[in-house]
Amino acid sequence: MTYLSLSGQRRRRTLQAAVALGAVGALGLAGCAGRDPxxxxxxxxxxxxxxxxxDLKGKVTLVxxxxxxxxxxxxxxxxxxxxxxxxxxxxxxxxAVAMEYDPPAWVLNFTQSRQLPFKVALDNTGDIARQWxxxxxxxxxxxxxxxxxxxxxxxxxxxxxxxxxxxxxxxAQKV
Numbered sequence: 764m765t766y767l768s769l770s771g772q773r774r775r776r777t778l779q780a781a782v783a784l785g786a787v788g789a790l791g792l793a794g795c796a797g798r799d800p801x802x803x804x805x806x807x808x809x810x811x812x813x814x815x816x817x818d819l820k821g822k823v824t825l826v827x828x829x830x831x832x833x834x835x836x837x838x839x840x841x842x843x844x845x846x847x848x849x850x851x852x853x854x855x856x857x858x859a860v861a862m863e864y865d866p867p868a869w870v871l872n873f874t875q876s877r878q879l880p881f882k883v884a885l886d887n888t889g890d891i892a893r894q895w896x897x898x899x900x901x902x903x904x905x906x907x908x909x910x911x912x913x914x915x916x917x918x919x920x921x922x923x924x925x926x927x928x929x930x931x932x933x934x935a936q937k938v
Contacts, residue, residue, distance in 0.1 A: 798912035801826070801905070802894040806858060806884035809871055814858065814882060816911060823933040824856040824907040828892060831861070831869045833901040839920040840877060846923065846930070847881045853934050854909070857881035862901060863889035906930070909938045 806814045827843060829836035847857040859879065861870040863886050874883045884891070892898040895905065896916070904917040906929060915929065 798908065798914060801907045801911050801913050804891050804894050806860065806882070806891065807887070809874060809883050809885065814884070819856060819858070819907060820911045821909055821938055822854050822856045823850070823909060823930055824858060825930075826895070826905045826907060827857065827859045828862060828886075828895070828898045828901055828903045829859055830865045830901045831873045832865065835920050836902045839902060840879070842920075842923050844877075844880060846927065849927070850930055850934065851880075855930060855934060859883045860886050860891055862892060862898075863887055906933070908933050909936060 801816050801819070804816045808814060825843070825846065829840070831837070843857060843859070847855065851857075859881060861867075861883065865885075867885055867887070870883065870885060873879075886892055895903075900918055902917075902920065904921060905913050906915045906917075906926070908914050914933065917926075
């Protein structure tokens, strides 16, 4: 009888903890109204030109940290291309940031062979990844609103239908 009672107490505590975590998660989502600004960064693009976080204001932007050696990154790239192509005419931008350990020649080859239609940057020093929350895992993707605030962070492949819904909501907002 005591064993069942202890087991029941453990289940109850586990359930209470799960409910508490769910509440924290829900509050975290509700807290998105106070969005953090995207870090001020300068991106060196494959063609040698530069883009800054300030250049992205006024557009909804997907900033994707990736690597050519990352299986999930390679798998999700066609969906990122399709997302860019679907929304680019509406003020949507995509910036793919190759991690510092990714050889530039591999990034260039990948970009050309896959005909990536958006901006691709090299983070040779790792400074950009550090500025964006010390990104270590790839893919890590940020969705930034027109005001330059981070709306969502994805670690791993995003749920693309849900991402598209969020992009459409952000594109509909006034600057």
